Structures are given as structure tokens and as C-alpha cells.
Amino acid sequence: MSAVAIEPDWLVPVDSQEVPRGVLVVDSGKIEFVGPTLPQRFASLPKFRLPGIVILPGLVNSHCHLEFSDLAQPIRATGSFTQWLSDVIALRQSQHQGASEESLLESRRKAIQAGMRESWLGGVRFVVDMVTGPWSQRWVEEGNVACLESLSPLARKTFVPNVALTVLPCVELIDVNRTRGNQTDLLATQLLKEPVGPAVEKLGLAPHAPYTASMATIQRAAMRANTEDRLMCMHLAETQEELDWLQDRSGPFASMLEPFVDQAFLSRVGTINSHIQLMSHAWRALVIHGNYLSKQELISLSRYQDHVGVVYCPRTHSTFQHQHHPAGKWNDAIPFMLGTDSRASNPDLSVWEEICWASNVMFSLSPQQIALMATTIPARFLQVESQAGALRAGCFARLTAVDLSKSRLYPSTGSGSRADSVGGNSSDLSFPAMLSDSAIKAVSSLELWETMLDNGVICPLESLACFQRH
């Protein structure tokens, strides 16, 4: 038996009221109980008091390209999206050029696994990843093993007996010309026929964007996503340049695409609304970005709110200085979720940093409403609540710890008073900062959220130092 009772200063399920000085019981990777006091039947369990710690659900990253996770810094956005995109394509080509098959596979494996580890360390437990070839499920399974290796036997047995982080890969589809279309078909056929392992969710389909995927490809993907209950994702209405090109094939996209596209592709380009209509046939569909959706298109999307959502990538959105994102105004009508996008446009893969950033630029929504976009909303939308995004009995214990012991809520952390270290560093053995139960209960919900956003230090719950000493 590996059950433990955990008593943090706060339990924050996000979709319901915070529980100050509550109790969480975890056994063999599952949450057995969440509540204000420990029921008698659990009284004999080993107890872990976690002063200064808030426990949140595991975070969900609804849009990412893990293959770029080896980039030390984002590719600079100079103001032109097409220039940035050309730079990304050039980078990918330079990685492929001259590289042996073996070294290409190795560098891609390393990048994906680095992204998985970075995500996990940042409290992310479920990632929707855009996938290009070559790609292997085995890399995801190995990436999981690497995350778990750093944990003590107790931490592993109690919290994560098998999977630290689930990846939902969506195969990127591009058919700007016949050769590219054939490559795309081959990759999709090959990846979609493989049975999925424990760390991989059923694969989805991702026609890349309206300027790289034809209506024929999008339609086929939507039909397949319908009959096989798959997720479909597509970058859509991301930039003004994209809208210009869709309208009359003008603007910077025209010259950028010219060397690649063939006539067959150009004769099968749709409108934003025609893409939305096609996507609505999928089991579930995610419009990625949607920065420039018109009112009419947003109304269209709201009709499909039970199975079509929009992913907002806050820091990437700001990098390109797009107009205000519709998430602020349309939050009640459309399911919005948060994504990091890739390290090609973002400095890291922290969904928590996206929540913090969005809270600073989207004043119409509370921090809690924004946090829902990285927990409850995507977890329910993708029907993966048992895996991540929920802090509830019966769900997996893939949870996020937020260390507030060095925040303004706690007594000054001078010598002799400090926070318990996180991330496995247990060299500091002095006492953690403490608040009395009544002081904890006196903190308002807003103050708690603001302190978390300003000073919270995030890690997976099982990596806290106290669980590594056993």
C-alpha cells in the first residue's frame, strides 16, 4: 500500500472553492479523497504537512510543437509573421540538410524529450503536440521514464506509477504541392495505424493552416476525425497577412508561398468560415490562435461550443503584437484553452507563465477564469479529466504544487526561517515558514490567486523535497 494523506496550506481545484488547510489522500497514482478534514478511515495513513504549499490540478497545454524544444531562445519576430515563418522553415531545413538519418532522429528525439521534461517540471501533465515526421511514440514513452527516474520510490509509487505526462500528438498535414501532399499522407497513414502506448493519447489530425493545407485535405481530415473520434487542430485566423492572402491571394504570403505551391493547391483554398464549417464535423476541433476571427466567425464557432474550441497562446500572441484576443469577450460563448505554442515563438513551455501573462493583459477575466483555460476547460473538452486538469477523488494524482512560502503571505524568510525547498534539493534543513490555520483561512481567494501569480514557484507535486527523503 502506498497511500498518504497530504495537508497543504491550500487545495485549489480551480473549478470550485479553495480549501484552506484541507486534506488530500493519494494512493497508487489516484486521488482517493479531497476535503476540509481527514475522514476517520484514513486516520492511520502517513501524513505529510506541506506548509507554504498550494496544490492545483495538473496543467494542460492545448497547443505546442515539442520538436522545437531544443531552441535556446525564440526565433526573433521582426514584425513580419511571414519572415518569422520563413526563418522557422529555414531552421528546420538546415537541421535536416546534410544530417545523417541517425543524427536527425537523435536530435528530434532529444528535442521532444527536453520539451516533455520542461513541461513536467512546470506542472504540465497533458500536452497537445503538433507532430511532423520523423516521429516516434517510443520517444514519448522514454521521455516519461526519464521524468520519473528522478523520483524516490515513495514518490513514484504514490503519485505516478506509470505516466508522468500524456502527449496527444496531432499529425501535421501540409499539401502545398503534390510531393508534400504525398509525404503528409504517408506520415499520417503510418502514425495513425500504430496502437497507442500508455503515455500517448489517441492521435489527432492537424491540417497546418489555410495557406498550407488545401480544402480537400481539411475535408478528409475532418471526416476521419468524425468517424474515428479524433481531435482536429488547425492554425486559423492567426494573422492579418493570412486574411489578406485568403481574400485575394495578396500580401506577403503571396510571395512567400510562390516557390512552393502548385496550381492544384491554389484552386482549393477556402475561407476562414469554410474551414470552421469543415472543422465542426470533427469529434473535437481546436482553432489554434484565432486572433483575427470576425464577429460572424465567432458566432459561428459559438454554435459548436460543445465540440469546437479556440486555443489562445498568450505570450506568442503578445510577441507578434496582434490585436486583442477574442478570449476576453467571448469567454462565455466559446471554450477557450491556453497553449504555449513552441519555443520558436516563446521563451519556455510553462503554461503557468501563460496564465500569469494572460492575467496581466486580459483584465475582463479573473485569474481563476484564466486558470480554468489550462485545467477544467481543456480536460473536459478533450474528455481527459481523469488524467489531468482535475483535483477530484477518482482522478489521477498528477498534480501541481505552487510554493508560496517565500511570498508576502508568509513571515519574512530571514535566517532560521525559510521555505522547504522544491525540486529535489533537500540540502537546506532549516524550518519552513508557517502560517497559523486561522491566518491561512483569513486569506481571501483573490489575494491567494494574486500571490500565486506574483510569487508562485511551480513544480510537480511528487517532486517536492519532502517526498524524496523516503
Ligand SMILES: [Zn+2]
Ligand atoms: Zn502552433
